[in-house]
Each structure stands twice: as C-alpha cells, then as structure tokens.
Amino acid sequence: MESKSTFRRLLGYTRPYKSVYLILLITMIAGVTLDLSIAWYLNRITNAAVEADSSAWPSLIGTGVLILVLTVINGYADTYYKTRVSSSIRNDIRLGTLKKLLCLPGEFYQSHHSGELLTRLTSDNQAIGQACSDTLISLIRNPLMALLSFIYLLTINWKLALICIFIGPVTLIIGGLFGNMLRKNSNELQHRIAGMTSQIQETLGSSMVFKSFGLEKKLFQRLQMKSNEVSETEIRGGRIQATVNGAATAIGILAFIITFIVGGYFVSQGMMAIGGLIAFIQLMNHLTWPFTGIAALWGELQQAIGAADRIFKVLDEKEEYPAIPEQTGTQSDFQSLELREISFGYDPDQPILKEISIDVEAGKTTAIVGPSGSGKSTLFNLLLGLSQPQEGKIMINGEEIQAINLNRLRSFFSLIPQENFLYSGTIRDNIADGKADATEEELIRAATDANAIDFIRQMPDGFDTEVGEGGSRLSVGQRQRISIARALLRDAPILLMDEATASLDNESERLVQEAMERLKSKRTVIAIAHRLFTIRNADQILVMDNGTVTDRGTHEELIMSEGRYRQLYSGVE
CATH class of the missing domain: 1.20.1560.10 (ABC transporter type 1, transmembrane domain)
Known part of the structure; x- marks a missing residue:
C-alpha cells in the first residue's frame, strides 16, 4: 500500500x-x-x-x-x-x-x-x-x-x-x-x-x-x-x-x-x-x-x-456481511437438509472431503463417526457457512445455502462444540446467549434438560455465579453442560453436537442422553461421536474415513455388515 x-x-x-x-x-x-x-x-x-x-x-x-x-x-x-x-x-x-x-x-x-x-x-x-x-x-x-x-x-x-x-x-x-x-x-x-x-x-x-x-x-x-x-x-x-x-x-x-x-x-x-x-x-x-x-x-x-x-x-478484507447482524430467533420451517457431491479442502490440492452426499430428514438423528482427521468437524463448518465447498451443493428445504442470508442460515442450527468455550460473565449470561430474551423459566428448563440445574443451584450465587475467563471457575464437565444448555435454549430445529458428551462423567452423560431422547421429537440432531455406544439409537449412522462416507445405515445394519463401523464399535466396547 x-x-x-x-x-x-x-x-x-x-x-x-x-x-x-x-x-x-x-x-x-x-x-x-x-x-x-x-x-x-x-x-x-x-x-x-x-x-x-x-x-x-x-x-x-x-x-x-x-x-x-x-x-x-x-x-x-x-x-x-x-x-x-x-x-x-x-x-x-x-x-x-x-x-x-x-x-x-x-x-x-x-x-x-x-x-x-x-x-x-x-x-x-x-x-x-x-x-x-x-x-x-x-x-x-x-x-x-x-x-x-x-x-x-x-x-x-x-x-x-x-x-x-x-x-x-x-x-x-x-x-x-x-x-x-x-x-x-x-x-x-x-x-x-x-x-x-x-x-x-x-x-x-x-x-x-x-x-x-x-x-x-x-x-x-x-x-x-x-x-x-x-x-x-x-x-x-x-x-x-x-x-x-x-x-x-x-x-x-x-x-x-x-x-x-x-x-x-x-x-x-x-x-x-x-x-x-x-x-x-x-x-x-x-x-x-x-x-x-x-x-x-x-x-x-x-x-x-x-x-x-x-x-x-x-x-479491506472481504466480510461475510456488511454490518453486524442482530441476534435473531430461530427458524421453524425446516423439512430437509441435503449435501450433494461435496468436496472441500483448505488446500485445494489436499481435499478433506471428497464427494460427500448426505440426506437429513426433519426430526431424525444422524450420527457421524470415524477416526480423527476424517473430515467430520469440517462438515459442521460447511453447514454453518464458516467455509464454502469447492464442489457440490448444500440445500436446506431445497434451497442452496449460498443463496440464503448467513444470519438466516445459522438460525437453523444450535451448536454444542467440542471445545466448551464460555464467555466471561455469569452462568445466566452464558446460557442466555442462546436466546437473549429468555424468561427465567426457560433458563431453568434448559439447565434442567442439560443436567446442569443441580450444580448451578449448589453455587453460592446460583445462575449469577461468575464463570471466569473462558469458564475457568467451572470444571470441564460443568462448562460442557452450560454449553449444552445454551444450545438447547436456542431451540433451533437442527442441533449440531460435536462430541457433546465427551467431557461428562458416566452419570451426567446418561442423563444428558436421556434429555436428548426426549428432545428428538422436535429437533433434528446431527452428532459427531467417538464414543459409539452413545449413538446406537440414531436413525442413520454415517461412517467417514479419509474424507469419504464409507458406510451408512442404522446401528444394527452396520454391525451386521461387518465393515468399518463394526471394527470401530468393537474397539470401544
């Protein structure tokens, strides 16, 4: 310059x-x-x-x-x-x-x-x-x-x-x-x-x-x-x-x-x-x-x-949108999510995803499993519009997401990330990030569904307890449950879970899984999982390896096929 x-x-x-x-x-x-x-x-x-x-x-x-x-x-x-x-x-x-x-x-x-x-x-x-x-x-x-x-x-x-x-x-x-x-x-x-x-x-x-x-x-x-x-x-x-x-x-x-x-x-x-x-x-x-x-x-x-x-x-960098958008409500008209021949790589010569095709129906649970580096988390980045595919197309309700306003696109999703990051402030502040105008009853319901209400009530200041920088005053499991409560409060039609229960102890994990089962009737769930026994009841399971979907089906179907899923499942049982 x-x-x-x-x-x-x-x-x-x-x-x-x-x-x-x-x-x-x-x-x-x-x-x-x-x-x-x-x-x-x-x-x-x-x-x-x-x-x-x-x-x-x-x-x-x-x-x-x-x-x-x-x-x-x-x-x-x-x-x-x-x-x-x-x-x-x-x-x-x-x-x-x-x-x-x-x-x-x-x-x-x-x-x-x-x-x-x-x-x-x-x-x-x-x-x-x-x-x-x-x-x-x-x-x-x-x-x-x-x-x-x-x-x-x-x-x-x-x-x-x-x-x-x-x-x-x-x-x-x-x-x-x-x-x-x-x-x-x-x-x-x-x-x-x-x-x-x-x-x-x-x-x-x-x-x-x-x-x-x-x-x-x-x-x-x-x-x-x-x-x-x-x-x-x-x-x-x-x-x-x-x-x-x-x-x-x-x-x-x-x-x-x-x-x-x-x-x-x-x-x-x-x-x-x-x-x-x-x-x-x-x-x-x-x-x-x-x-x-x-x-x-x-x-x-x-x-x-x-x-x-x-x-x-x-x-001078090109922005996603010209101005900071207001936090909006979530969508309620979701029917289907389709990925057609999606290929993507941060380096075009080294693709992470190779011709991925997936169909997700409303109200169904789709689990994605596979070894580290197989491209599972990259899929979430594409769905949220954080990255754009080099080939193929992603459609929500038959509309290509490139034609959808990013703020509207992301309003279809709630995210429970693998890294349970919290912002400095109170527990209430962090859960309410899911819905700015949430009532006290909604906050309590989200915390209850995420199995967080008991430890919150045991805190000296309850929901008004300061979490510290990045949630440093809470345990890893507590931070994860606050993160889950935040996503549940958002109440978006599609819930993205990236190893959402990985940081919970066995009892907390069991209770969160029960909560997930209760919520399946009104949410579409896409879950990345390494602990395969947590997704046995998924409506479809996708097995990814080296950027491609190698197998798909229910738990019973994949076990019977004696393919990669059975090898992975046997390794954790």
Missing part, C-alpha cells in the same frame, strides 16, 4: 473532529506567539537592566505574570484537546476494526493468529492515535515556529539570521533519508511483537499442559527467542533514530555556536545590543529545535503509516 494513499485514508478519520482541530490550531498559534514573546521579553528586561531603567520594572513584572498565566491556560487546553482527539480517533479505528473482525469469515481466523490481531488493536492503534494528535500538530507547529522565529531574527540582525538558513534544508534531507528505514523497521517490529504476543497467549492458556509435561524451560526458551527478536528490532530502530536525532542535533548546535560567536563579536563592535543577543539566542532555540524535532516526528509519522497499513489490510 502506497504511503501517500495510506496517509490520505488516515486523514479521513480526522474529519469528524474538525472543531477540535480548530481549537488545537488556535492553541498552537497561541503557543507559538507565547514562545516568541519570551524572546521579546528577555530583550526588554535585559536592556532595562543594562540601562538601569527602574521605571520599566513594574510593567515588565506585569507582562511576565501575564505571559505565565496565558502559557499555563494554553498548555492545559492544548494537552486536553490533543488527548481528546487522539483517544476519539483511536476509539473509532478500534471499534471499526473490531466490527470488521466480527464480520469476517471463518477462513480469515484459520489463517491469522489471535495474537497478531490483538497487536492491530493495541500497539498499532496506539501509534496511529499518537500520530493524529501530537505528531500531526507538531509537524505543522514546528515549521511555523521556525518561519516566525527566522522573521523575528531578521528584524534583530539580518546578517546573523542568514547564518541559520542552512539548518532547515539539511535537517529535512536527513529525515527523508532515514524515514523509509524507520518505517521498514516499524513494520518488522510490529510483526515480531505479534509473533511474541501469539506465543505468550498460547503459553499462558495452557498451564495444565506445560506443568504436567514439565515444559516450562522449553516454553521459556521459545518466549526468550521471540522476546530477543523484538528487543533486537527495537535496538536497531533506536540506532536509526539516534543517528537521525544526533545528526540533526549536531547541525543545530553548530549553528548555535557560530551564531553565538558572531553575535558576541557584533555586540563587542556596537553593532548589536546585549538584549538583542539574548533574544537572538532564545530565538535560535526556537529555530533549531523545530527542525531538529522534525526528523524524529517524520520517523513517528512513518511508523504510524506502517501501523495504518496493517490495520487497513484487515479493514
């Missing part, structure tokens, strides 16, 4: 805050005026002291107090409104990015790590906010300060002022030479930070695994390597920035020394008053400092453009 187009796009986020930027323009001009007035004030007070003009002191003291008060007021307003516009723009970009992420298809999340996306929302977002406030204003303020200082210098001593002309162009050349290097380093740094964040997230989320296997040292070495890569990139960027700052500072100091020597000579020859020299030195600070700072500001701007590049790449 070209930096100019990125910068123009970034400026688009400033337009809603024109009034705030107008205030910042006023505070900027006021700040420049107050800074220049200090040079004038030093000139007046120095000359009054040299000339022993006691009559000038009352007005000089009053002027000094006025400059002080105005500087404090202007500084407060300037800092407040910079923070306000920075925070507002960061919030706009953050919310826009979050909204986009929620609307992106499942394939996007399969190819992007959550740590990488988290970096877009944090450090990249912070860099952009800084650029849209301090950096942007300073890039306007610094040249303005340098120009007005130079004009003022000309009024004091034009010969001396000409010595300062070379500072600006040379400093700008330095910034241009190193700006691209700073941007490339920033992109590399953010990439490495994203990798480190991803590694940290994986590590901190697997305490049981790394402690039980004694992986602390191995994981620390991985994190150490990632951290060292970040540190090395930061140091390399520091060297570039130090070179820019050092060169610019050296030029400014050289100009200051030359000016001080020549100015001292002019004073000694009576060509310049001592107060004028003091004012000149003060103005030299205002002339050299802006140009010295421009190199650093240019580097910050390049880093922000690099951050914007990465965020805009996310914002």
Whole structure:
C-alpha cells in the first residue's frame, strides 16, 4: 500500500473532529506567539537592566505574570484537546476494526493468529492515535515556529539570521533519508511483537499442559527467542533514530555556536545590543529545535503509516456481511437438509472431503463417526457457512445455502462444540446467549434438560455465579453442560453436537442422553461421536474415513455388515 494513499485514508478519520482541530490550531498559534514573546521579553528586561531603567520594572513584572498565566491556560487546553482527539480517533479505528473482525469469515481466523490481531488493536492503534494528535500538530507547529522565529531574527540582525538558513534544508534531507528505514523497521517490529504476543497467549492458556509435561524451560526458551527478536528490532530502530536525532542535533548546535560567536563579536563592535543577543539566542532555540524535532516526528509519522497499513489490510478484507447482524430467533420451517457431491479442502490440492452426499430428514438423528482427521468437524463448518465447498451443493428445504442470508442460515442450527468455550460473565449470561430474551423459566428448563440445574443451584450465587475467563471457575464437565444448555435454549430445529458428551462423567452423560431422547421429537440432531455406544439409537449412522462416507445405515445394519463401523464399535466396547 502506497504511503501517500495510506496517509490520505488516515486523514479521513480526522474529519469528524474538525472543531477540535480548530481549537488545537488556535492553541498552537497561541503557543507559538507565547514562545516568541519570551524572546521579546528577555530583550526588554535585559536592556532595562543594562540601562538601569527602574521605571520599566513594574510593567515588565506585569507582562511576565501575564505571559505565565496565558502559557499555563494554553498548555492545559492544548494537552486536553490533543488527548481528546487522539483517544476519539483511536476509539473509532478500534471499534471499526473490531466490527470488521466480527464480520469476517471463518477462513480469515484459520489463517491469522489471535495474537497478531490483538497487536492491530493495541500497539498499532496506539501509534496511529499518537500520530493524529501530537505528531500531526507538531509537524505543522514546528515549521511555523521556525518561519516566525527566522522573521523575528531578521528584524534583530539580518546578517546573523542568514547564518541559520542552512539548518532547515539539511535537517529535512536527513529525515527523508532515514524515514523509509524507520518505517521498514516499524513494520518488522510490529510483526515480531505479534509473533511474541501469539506465543505468550498460547503459553499462558495452557498451564495444565506445560506443568504436567514439565515444559516450562522449553516454553521459556521459545518466549526468550521471540522476546530477543523484538528487543533486537527495537535496538536497531533506536540506532536509526539516534543517528537521525544526533545528526540533526549536531547541525543545530553548530549553528548555535557560530551564531553565538558572531553575535558576541557584533555586540563587542556596537553593532548589536546585549538584549538583542539574548533574544537572538532564545530565538535560535526556537529555530533549531523545530527542525531538529522534525526528523524524529517524520520517523513517528512513518511508523504510524506502517501501523495504518496493517490495520487497513484487515479493514479491506472481504466480510461475510456488511454490518453486524442482530441476534435473531430461530427458524421453524425446516423439512430437509441435503449435501450433494461435496468436496472441500483448505488446500485445494489436499481435499478433506471428497464427494460427500448426505440426506437429513426433519426430526431424525444422524450420527457421524470415524477416526480423527476424517473430515467430520469440517462438515459442521460447511453447514454453518464458516467455509464454502469447492464442489457440490448444500440445500436446506431445497434451497442452496449460498443463496440464503448467513444470519438466516445459522438460525437453523444450535451448536454444542467440542471445545466448551464460555464467555466471561455469569452462568445466566452464558446460557442466555442462546436466546437473549429468555424468561427465567426457560433458563431453568434448559439447565434442567442439560443436567446442569443441580450444580448451578449448589453455587453460592446460583445462575449469577461468575464463570471466569473462558469458564475457568467451572470444571470441564460443568462448562460442557452450560454449553449444552445454551444450545438447547436456542431451540433451533437442527442441533449440531460435536462430541457433546465427551467431557461428562458416566452419570451426567446418561442423563444428558436421556434429555436428548426426549428432545428428538422436535429437533433434528446431527452428532459427531467417538464414543459409539452413545449413538446406537440414531436413525442413520454415517461412517467417514479419509474424507469419504464409507458406510451408512442404522446401528444394527452396520454391525451386521461387518465393515468399518463394526471394527470401530468393537474397539470401544
């Protein structure tokens, strides 16, 4: 992405805050005026002291107090409104990015790590906010300060002022030479930070695994390597920035020394008053400092453009739907689900599913069994529209799902996933995710059907018990039963169960199976199962192996056929 187009796009986020930027323009001009007035004030007070003009002191003291008060007021307003516009723009970009992420298809999340996306929302977002406030204003303020200082210098001593002309162009050349290097380093740094964040997230989320296997040292070495890569990139960027700052500072100091020597000579020859020299030195600070700072500001701007590049790449991804949909009710008109010659693979050269054909009737239970990696869970991704088949078609009630709005498509389904993820909040919140306007009676019924009501009532706060991050305050079996209750409360016509009872003890599993039997009369169930005795009463059982359906039939039919199902079933009995 070209930096100019990125910068123009970034400026688009400033337009809603024109009034705030107008205030910042006023505070900027006021700040420049107050800074220049200090040079004038030093000139007046120095000359009054040299000339022993006691009559000038009352007005000089009053002027000094006025400059002080105005500087404090202007500084407060300037800092407040910079923070306000920075925070507002960061919030706009953050919310826009979050909204986009929620609307992106499942394939996007399969190819992007959550740590990488988290970096877009944090450090990249912070860099952009800084650029849209301090950096942007300073890039306007610094040249303005340098120009007005130079004009003022000309009024004091034009010969001396000409010595300062070379500072600006040379400093700008330095910034241009190193700006691209700073941007490339920033992109590399953010990439490495994203990798480190991803590694940290994986590590901190697997305490049981790394402690039980004694992986602390191995994981620390991985994190150490990632951290060292970040540190090395930061140091390399520091060297570039130090070179820019050092060169610019050296030029400014050289100009200051030359000016001080020549100015001292002019004073000694009576060509310049001592107060004028003091004012000149003060103005030299205002002339050299802006140009010295421009190199650093240019580097910050390049880093922000690099951050914007990465965020805009996310914002330019093709979404599933243009806006976040409202949570809708479920469908009630389901009659049939058909899969015809479905083939799919994340890599087209390595298909996971190969010409799968399945018919599912309303009110029937279909079980899918087979070894790991045979494509069972991939089928659920296709049914939910998380992925699209490369060949074949999927139809609900005779209508191809590609022609169905995704929100409506998913309203046909309730999902009980294998990984029983819960959101931070209460048990009530998590069950109610199945139906936002559920009554207390509906919540209790869903919890009862999922065999969760007893342990919920034993909790100190009942349904209002906090579950912790990802449900960490509950046991695995409790989390699974909350997940089941959430799916039951949704009351969709098709219930997808991906190893739904795998985390339950034998007694809980038996009670949940009884609940499933009671619900079969009003739901269509598609269940993935490894524990085959749990699906013996299914209306049809599909045996999958290596991406294809090798056998299908009832439990009795498949046992009699002496095929793959009988081998699998015998292995678990």
